[in-house]
Each structure stands twice: as C-alpha cells, then as structure tokens.
Amino acid sequence: MPRALARASHAPGGPDLLTIGQVLARLKPEFPDLSNSKLRFLEERQLVTPVRTESGYRKFSAADVERLRFILALQRDHYLPLKVIRQHLDDLDAGRPSTLPTGAAPASMLTGARRVGREDLLAESGATGALLDDAIGASLVPASEFYGDENVQVVSALAELAKSGIEPRHLRAFRAAAEREFGLIESAVGTTARRRDAAGKARVAELAREIAEQLEIVRTSLIRQALGRLDS
Incomplete structure (x- = not known):
C-alpha cells in the first residue's frame, strides 16, 4: 500500500x-x-x-x-x-x-492535482485546436486556461470519435441529457440541499454523487442492451 x-x-x-x-x-x-x-x-x-x-x-x-x-x-x-x-x-x-x-487515476497520480495548458492538452489528447474549440462550443469541455486529467480523457475520447465521423456538435444531446440528470438529482436532494450549514452541504454533495453513480449504472446497461442489437 x-x-x-x-x-x-x-x-x-x-x-x-x-x-x-x-x-x-x-x-x-x-x-x-x-x-x-x-x-x-x-x-x-x-x-x-x-x-x-x-x-x-x-x-x-x-x-x-x-x-x-x-x-x-x-x-x-x-x-x-x-x-x-x-x-x-x-x-x-x-x-x-x-x-x-x-x-480513475492510480493512487500514485493523486497526491496532487495535475493541470495542463491548452498546448499540452492538445499534445496529450491528439486533438486539433479546432476540435477543442468545437468541444468547448458544444459545452463538452469548459473554456479554461488550465485543464485537469478528466478534461484530457474527454478530449482524447473526442479525438478518437472524430476518426469515426462523430464530431462534438453531434454530442450536444449529451450535455442536454446531463442537465436532465442533474435536474433529477437536484430534485432528489432538494430537502437536504436547503440546509445552509457546511456539514449539510457536504452530505448533499455525497448523496448527489451516490445518485449519479446509480444513474451511471442504468445508463451503461441501456447502452449495452442497445449494442446487443448489433450482434442479433
């Protein structure tokens, strides 16, 4: 360990x-x-x-x-x-x-938060500047001076998807779906979220993450079921 x-x-x-x-x-x-x-x-x-x-x-x-x-x-x-x-x-x-x-990154990578600039992000992900700009325009990646590991992973995925003809503009529905899921989470934690103390806010954040994890399980299952139609 x-x-x-x-x-x-x-x-x-x-x-x-x-x-x-x-x-x-x-x-x-x-x-x-x-x-x-x-x-x-x-x-x-x-x-x-x-x-x-x-x-x-x-x-x-x-x-x-x-x-x-x-x-x-x-x-x-x-x-x-x-x-x-x-x-x-x-x-x-x-x-x-x-x-x-x-x-998730291995433990050895998480002793500090890594941040990279735009040029390093492009170099690590293999994306073009135009693709990154399109991703920012589609609200898939935030406009920022520095980016974390998750942003690198997302842009890398977008670069791979672009090779199959799937562009950021095709994924705008993902942002809309994420906002709908957030609405479900916000509604579920609504009563607790009205607490103003810091401890209450911490519990809200944790409950929201747990709900998001369960939604991810359902979403992944639905995608796998849909992919199964390719084999039939």
Whole structure:
C-alpha cells in the first residue's frame, strides 16, 4: 500500500502532528471549498482517523494529510462517491488488492492535482485546436486556461470519435441529457440541499454523487442492451 495513504498510528503527543486549522491551511490552496465541517464529515464517515489529545482536540499526521488529499482529489476529479473511496481505502489498509473504478487515476497520480495548458492538452489528447474549440462550443469541455486529467480523457475520447465521423456538435444531446440528470438529482436532494450549514452541504454533495453513480449504472446497461442489437 502506498505509504501516503496509510492510516496514521501516531500517539497524540507524537511529533509533527497538525491541528485541523493547519491541515486546512495546507489543503485549501488545492481544494478551495474545503472547510472545517467537511474534514469532520470525512472523519464521521471513517475515511480518516486523526488522533485525539487528552483535551479532545484532533491532531493529524503527514499521512493523514496525504490520505485527505487523495480522497479530495478523487471526489473533485473523478466524482467518486465516498462509499467507493472508503472501500478502496479499506482494502488498501487491510493489504488486499484493490483497483480504482474505471476512469480513475492510480493512487500514485493523486497526491496532487495535475493541470495542463491548452498546448499540452492538445499534445496529450491528439486533438486539433479546432476540435477543442468545437468541444468547448458544444459545452463538452469548459473554456479554461488550465485543464485537469478528466478534461484530457474527454478530449482524447473526442479525438478518437472524430476518426469515426462523430464530431462534438453531434454530442450536444449529451450535455442536454446531463442537465436532465442533474435536474433529477437536484430534485432528489432538494430537502437536504436547503440546509445552509457546511456539514449539510457536504452530505448533499455525497448523496448527489451516490445518485449519479446509480444513474451511471442504468445508463451503461441501456447502452449495452442497445449494442446487443448489433450482434442479433
């Protein structure tokens, strides 16, 4: 198991332990939406287990910080629900083989958020500038100065699809379908979403990811059923 993801085993009085405020100071530059309540929420879900001082204060080790960075990067860059992330980490903690869900980067790549500029994006994806502009125009990729791994994957896929004559403009319906799915999710979490506290917002985000995961299962099944008609 990567050392950076191991659960910490330091005693409360051990060296190099950080307060929750110090952890926030280290991680917020990468994850601006991170809050004290979000860290507590992750602890409640048993994804990270900081030690406690005799006075009850949380203390985080360097391993805890890397574990948090890994979790937050999976959420932000791959939209994985916490229950999936927790199972993966539980397997790693127990020394069991574990593979991240399809599309997620390996653990070694998630200790920091990778960002590339336009030229690097084109070079890695094999796409042309015109294709990227068309993808941005079709709302398949955001207009941005820098792009993450997910954007690289999407543009790479679009470059491959273009070889079969499928252009970004043909996929505008995907954006419309995504907005409809978001409407379903928003309706499902509506009552909880009205909570204004940070902990409530964290729970809404997690519930939304779990619903999105179930919708993805249904969508994938429908596509496979449709593909089955090619064999009949």
